[in-house]
Amino acid sequence: MSNDQETGDDLDLMGPIDYIVVEFPGSRMTGEGFPILLDLVDRGLIRILDLAFVMKDEDGTIHAIDISDVDGDGELDLTVFEGASSGLLDESDLDEAGNALEAGSSAGILVYENVWAAPFARAVRQGGGQLVASGRIPVQALLAAVDAADAPAAQV
Secondary structure (H helix, E strand, O other), X not given: OOHHHHHHHHHHHOOOEEEEEEEEHHHXXXXXXXXXXXXHHHOXXXXXXXXXXXXXXXXXXXXXXXXXXXXXXXXXXXXXXXXXXXXXXXXXXXXXXXHOOOOOEEEEEEEEEOHHHHHHHHHHHHOOOOOOOOXXXXXXXXXXXXXXXXXXXXXX
16 A cells, blocks of 8 residues: 555544634743643544744744743743644744734644544545535634523613
């Protein structure tokens, strides 16, 4: 079997791939989410494909931050994430993420496979289906919708 065939087979077995960009205003990273991220990996729910960090200086300059330089005030050890690079993220992706930031802030960019969804995704593909749209509903929008539904109807 050729490497191309193996790669194609591997891709066919994968779950959906998502990315998130998480801004840390004032570049203050506490690291509270990282143990939970590791737990998701350990439980086989996700697989980290890429993890990168960017910073937007006060003058608007955007630059990548090496993972070993992300220290969260000296209390954040991210060495377990070193080497999490599939090659999906390139410099233009980092610049785009940086453009979304407020000046003086930094961000983590995470690309991950939803391993938990792989069997469903594989079955859909085998049945001839293909993903044509995807999206997320921010929790703030959900809360606003619930609040609106709970509000008394306006008097006419």
